[in-house]
Amino acid sequence: MQKPPFRADHVGSFLRPAALIEARAAFREGRIDAAGLRKVEDDAIRDVVKMQESLGFHGITDGEFRRTYFHTDFLLQLDGIEEAGGTQVKFHQHGGKELEYAPPVMKIPGKIGHAKDIQRADYEFLASCTTQTPKVTIPSPTMLHFRGGREAIDAEAYPDLEAFYEDLAAAYRAEIASLADAGCRYLQLDDTNLAYLCDETQRENARKRGMDPNELPLLYARIINDSIRDKPADMSVNVHLCRGNFRSSWAAEGGYEPVAEVLFNELQVDGYFLEYDDPRSGDFAPLRHVPKGKTVVLGLVTTKLGDMEDPADVRARIEDAATHMPLDQIALSPQCGFSSTVHGNDIQMDQQSAKLQLVVDVAKDVWGYA
Template identity: 85%
Template sequence: MSAKPPFRADHVGSFLRPKALLDARAQFKEGAIDAAALRAVEDSAIRDVVKFQEDLGLKGITDGEFRRTYFHTDFLLQLDGVEEAGGTQVKFHQHGGKELEYAPPVMKIAGKVEHARDIQRADFDFLASVTSATPKVTIPSPTMLHFRGGRDAIDATAYPDLDQFYDDLAAAYRAEIASLADAGCRYLQLDDTNLAYLCDETQRENAKRRGMDPDELPKLYAKIINDSIRDKPADMTVCVHLCRGNFRSSWAAEGGYEPVAEVLFNALNVDGYFLEYDDPRSGDFAPLRHVPKGKTVVLGLVTTKLGELESKDDVKRRIDEAAKFMPLEQAALSPQCGFSSTVHGNDVSMGQQADKLKLVIDVARDVWGEI
C-alpha cells in the first residue's frame, strides 16, 4: 500500500495558518493589498508547509488548504447556481464540557448547478510544482450542497425535480475531477460531514424536520458521490473523510458509524476512508466488520483537537482493537481531522501539530514497517 495512496502514515489535509498568511488575508479584506499580492503570500506559505510535510517524511502532500477560509464554501461557491445564505446556529462541543455558538455557512441553490470554470486546477498546478511527493487535493463532498438545507435550500423553479439537481451536481463534480485528472492529480479526497452527522441522533432528528429520511440519505449520498467520481481515471485514488465538525477544537456531532457503515463501506465506490476515532464520541470499531477486501481505512486515532500528545503504546493498542474487525493490512493511520478546517485553526500550537504528525509516522513504521 505504501506505493500508492492512502499511505500508511497519512493526514487529512489542513494545517494551522502562519501569522504572515493570516495578516495578508486581513489586509486583503481591508483592501490594503490586491489578489495578486495575497496569492504571492499564499504561495510562499504553501512552499513552507510542503517542505514541513516532506521533512517529516510524509508521502501525501497538501497545500494545507491555505487558500481557503472554510474547507467547503470556498469551493462550492465557485459552482454556478450556488450562493451563501447565512448560517444555521449550532452548538459545537469542546473537551471539558465547554460549548461554542457557531453558525456554519449554509449553501443555497439559486439556479442551475454548473461547472463553469476550473476550481482547483491552478492550485493543484502550483502544489505539484513545489513537491516531489504525491500531491493530494481535498474538496468538499457533493453532499455538502444538500444535507444542511434540504429541499428548502434548493430553488423549486430551477429544480422542481430533485433528481435533476442530483444529476447536475454530479455532472459538475465530474467536470472538476476531469480537470484535475488532466492536470495530473491522482490523489483526491472528498470531505464529508453529512455521513458522520447521520450517526448522531440529534442530527438525524434535525434531518427529519427538514423533510428527509435519515435511513435513506446514506444511499442517496452514496449514489451522488458514485455518480460524481464515475469517470475518474483508473489510477486516481479517491478517499472520503468523515468528520463530525472541526471548528476551533470543537465538534457538532457524536455517535458511532453503525447507522451508515454498510452503505459507507459497500455501496460507496471509493478506495479509502479517513475515519475519526480519537475519542469515545466516534463509537467503537465494530462497524469496521463491514469493510470489504480491497479498501483501506485510515484510522484517525491521533486527535487534532487537543495539544496533549498521545502515547505510542495507546495508539498501537487501539490499532490492535481495530484489527479485530478488519485486516491490519487494510488499515493505515492519520490524525483524526485537519488541524485547521477553517481559517481559525484548532487550539494547538505549531509544535504540537508537528509532534502529532511525527507520532503518526513513528507508529506506522512500528506497526507496518513502512509509511
C-alpha cells in the same frame, strides 16, 4: 511506492502561519491586491510542503492555505450556488464547554454548473513544490444537500430533485476531469453529513427538514458514485468523515454503525479517513463491514487538543481495530485537519508537528514503513 492513502497520512488542513493571517487581513482591508495575497499564499504553501516532506509524509497537501472554510471556497465557484447565512449549532469542546457557531449554509437559486476550473491552478502549483504525491481535498457534493434540504434548492430551477442530483454530479465530474488532466491522482472528498447521520440529534434535525435519515446514506452514496464515475482508474479517491471541526469543537457524536454497511459497500471509493480520537466516534465494530481492497485510515491522533498521545496506546488501538478487519487494509492519521476553517484549532505549531511525527513513527513501527 504504495498507492494512496498511505500508511502514515493526514486529512489535509494545517494551522495558518502568522504571515498568511496578516496577508488575509491586508487583502480584506484593501492594503494588498489578489496577486499580493497569492504570493504570500505561495510562500506559505512552499513552507508547509517542506514541513510535510521533512516528517516523512508521501501524501502532500497545500494545507488548504487558500481557503477560509473547507467547503464554501470551493462550492461558491460552481454556478447556481450562493451563501445564505448560517444554521446556529451548539459545538462541543472537551471539558464540557459549548461554542455557539453558525456554519455557512449554501442555497441553490439557479441551475448548477461547472463553468471554470476550480482547483486546477492550485493543484499545479502544489505539484510544482513537491517530489511526493500531491493530494487535493474538496468538499463532498453532499454538502449542498444535507444542511438545507429541499428548502435550500429553488423549486423553479429544480422542481424535480433528481435533476438537481444529476447536475451536481455532472459539475463534480467536470472538476475531477480537470484535475485528472492536470495530473492529480490523489483526491479526497470531505463529508460531514454521513458522520452526522450517526448522531440521533442530527438525524432528528434531518427529519425536521423533510428527509429520511435511513435513506440519506444510500442517496449520498449514489451522488458521490455518480460524481466520481469517470475518474481515471489510477486515481485514488477517498472520503473523510467529520463530526465537525471548528476551533477544537465538534457538532455530532455517535459510532459509525448506522451508516457502516452503505458507507463501506455502496460507496465506490478507495479509502476512508475516519475519526476515532475519542469515545464520541464509537468502537471499531463497524469496520467488520469493510470489504477487501479498501483502506481505512484510522484517525487516532486528535487535532483538537495539544496533549500528546502515548504511542503504545495508538498501537494498541490499531491492534484492536485489526480484530475487525485486516491490518494490511489499515492506515493511520490525525482524526481531522488542524484547521478546517481559517480560525484553526486550539493547538500550537510545535504540537501540530509533534502529532504528525507521531503518526509517521507509529506507522513505521506497525507496518515497517510509512
